[in-house]
Amino acid sequence: MLGKNLKTVMVIGGGIAGIQASLDLAERGINVELVEKNACIGGRMAQLDKTFPTNDCSICILAPKLAECFRHPNITLHTLSEVKNLSGQPGNFIVKIFKKARYVKAEECINCGQCIEKCPMRVDDEFDMKLRKRRAIYIDYVQGVPSIMTIDKENCLFFTKNACRICEKVCEREAIDFDQKDEEMELNVGSVIVATGYDIFNPKTLDSLGYGRYPNVVTALEFERLISASGPLGGHLTRPSDKNEPKKLAFINCVGSRDIKNNPYCSSCCCMYTTKEAMIAYEHDNEIDTSIFYIDLRAAGKGFREYIQRGCDEYAIKYIKGKVAKILEDDQRNPLIIYEDINTSQVKQLKFDLVILASTMIPKKDAGELAKILGIKINDFNFFKAESYQPQKSSKEGIFLCGTCREPMDIPNSVIDASGAAAKAAEMVMRG
Numbered sequence: 247m248l249g250k251n252l253k254t255v256m257v258i259g260g261g262i263a264g265i266q267a268s269l270d271l272a273e274r275g276i277n278v279e280l281v282e283k284n285a286c287i288g289g290r291m292a293q294l295d296k297t298f299p300t301n302d303c304s305i306c307i308l309a310p311k312l313a314e315c316f317r318h319p320n321i322t323l324h325t326l327s328e329v330k331n332l333s334g335q336p337g338n339f340i341v342k343i344f345k346k347a348r349y350v351k352a353e354e355c356i357n358c359g360q361c362i363e364k365c366p367m368r369v370d371d372e373f374d375m376k377l378r379k380r381r382a383i384y385i386d387y388v389q390g391v392p393s394i395m396t397i398d399k400e401n402c403l404f405f406t407k408n409a410c411r412i413c414e415k416v417c418e419r420e421a422i423d424f425d426q427k428d429e430e431m432e433l434n435v436g437s438v439i440v441a442t443g444y445d446i447f448n449p450k451t452l453d454s455l456g457y458g459r460y461p462n463v464v465t466a467l468e469f470e471r472l473i474s475a476s477g478p479l480g481g482h483l484t485r486p487s488d489k490n491e492p493k494k495l496a497f498i499n500c501v502g503s504r505d506i507k508n509n510p511y512c513s514s515c516c517c518m519y520t521t522k523e524a525m526i527a528y529e530h531d532n533e534i535d536t537s538i539f540y541i542d543l544r545a546a547g548k549g550f551r552e553y554i555q556r557g558c559d560e561y562a563i564k565y566i567k568g569k570v571a572k573i574l575e576d577d578q579r580n581p582l583i584i585y586e587d588i589n590t591s592q593v594k595q596l597k598f599d600l601v602i603l604a605s606t607m608i609p610k611k612d613a614g615e616l617a618k619i620l621g622i623k624i625n626d627f628n629f630f631k632a633e634s635y636q637p638q639k640s641s642k643e644g645i646f647l648c649g650t651c652r653e654p655m656d657i658p659n660s661v662i663d664a665s666g667a668a669a670k671a672a673e674m675v676m677r678g
């Protein structure tokens with residue numbers, strides 16, 4: 247059994263919340279076993295172009311934390327890994343981990359990319375929201391940590407057809423290892439922090455918005471990738487149907503949220519990130535004219551109201567208080583928004599080049615399964631259930647929660663939450 251001693255905390259999920267919790271614990275001299283399902287840590291924050299409220303480049307803030315996590319002597323990183331079982335009691339848990347083989351030797355790969363260039367397979371790139379293809383050998387994103395390639399077994403020609411092996415031939419460092427095997431391991435830890443983040447509501451279920459049928463209707467997370475310099479368009483925004491530069495953008499807030507038919511809760515950051523995305527679009531091309539449709543603006547953080555005001559004053563954003571009923575499409579594939587103007591109670595129609603849907607944050611689809619494994623409760627919306635007045639405490643002693651796995655929240659709040667969970671877990675394992 248692995249695990250240095252019981253002054254060890256397992257953190258599940260390597261997004262910004264899990265990273266912050268790990269770094270806080272490690273700095274206190276506590277060992278951390280950081281378990282991440284994907285090939286690289288970073289979570290959703292790595293997919294964002296810039297972040298409100300400062301509009302700093304997201305990866306520029308995240309990258310030093312990724313590197314610190316990788317290098318910290320008190321943190322052991324388990325990527326491509328998932329928790330399969332938990333037994334024992336608070337202060338002395340035994341956790342079973344399943345770790346998928348990477349088929350690339352971590353100590354040899356230098357992320358030179360020669361294998362990627364030669365790999366013949368094209369697969370939807372999940373990191374880029376399937377807006378482009380990646381190869382069967384890949385790294386989630388250029389700055390990804392660990393900076394090692396991974397072979398996607400389901401799509402690799404060697405595993406599917408016993409053919410190819412080109413990556414092995416071109417790798418000068420002989421880093422490819424098709425013989426690697428999936429592993430199971432047991433870790434002994436004193437406490438657990440869950441930081442498994444969120445998924446995005448699929449707006450295809452709202453047929454009236456045309457997402458999936460109309461190419462010029464995209465989600466806000468897709469827009470982050472479309473506008474990012476490292477994204478599929480190299481930062482030059484064009485619309486999907488004809489590759490023309492869009493001049494009229496519309497954002498629709500509360501898609502799938504604050505809606506009793508879907509998710510009654512507020513997704514908490516859409517008012518802010520749609521303003522941010524409109525600002526970035528304007529910075530790319532100040533002929534862009536943006537409207538944001540909202541039910542009411544929830545800009546509750548420090549400086550957030552001023553941020554929205556800046557959106558109006560400096561970026562010519564128009565905020566339309568209106569409930570969108572439907573999106574249609576004209577014969578040029580321009581989306582037409584039919585909405586009720588809440589101020590005048592009139593039904594109106596406006597034409598745009600590109601429509602961006604602020605789809606709500608929803609629980610991870612496997613949250614229920616992980617809750618069962620850990621023996622913790624989920625709430626009415628399927629997020630992990632936190633105690634009312636101690637929000638980082640789960641329903642089980644010794645297991646703590648942080649970030650968007652317990653409710654939608656932005657990055658600053660995820661970081662605060664993570665430090666809170668780390669403090670609670672540290673208190674527990676230090677007490678013995």
Ligand SMILES: Cc1cc2nc3c(=O)[nH]c(=O)nc-3n(C[C@H](O)[C@H](O)[C@H](O)COP(=O)(O)OP(=O)(O)OC[C@H]3O[C@@H](n4cnc5c(N)ncnc54)[C@H](O)[C@@H]3O)c2cc1C
Nearest residue numbers: 259261262263283289290297298442443444649650656657
């Ligand atoms: C379009 C959009 C734009 C946004 N823009 C901003 C912004 O500008 N500013 C801002 O403050 N916030 C913004 N946000 C919110 C921001 O994305 C979140 O606050 C932040 O990413 C939450 O971090 P997290 O660590 O809780 O979750 P995540 O980023 O989701 O990370 C969770 C991690 O856990 C891993 N994981 C999941 N399940 C398991 C499992 N079973 N086992 C192991 N690992 C697992 C995942 O692979 C992932 O790496 C935006 C959100 C959206 C949708």
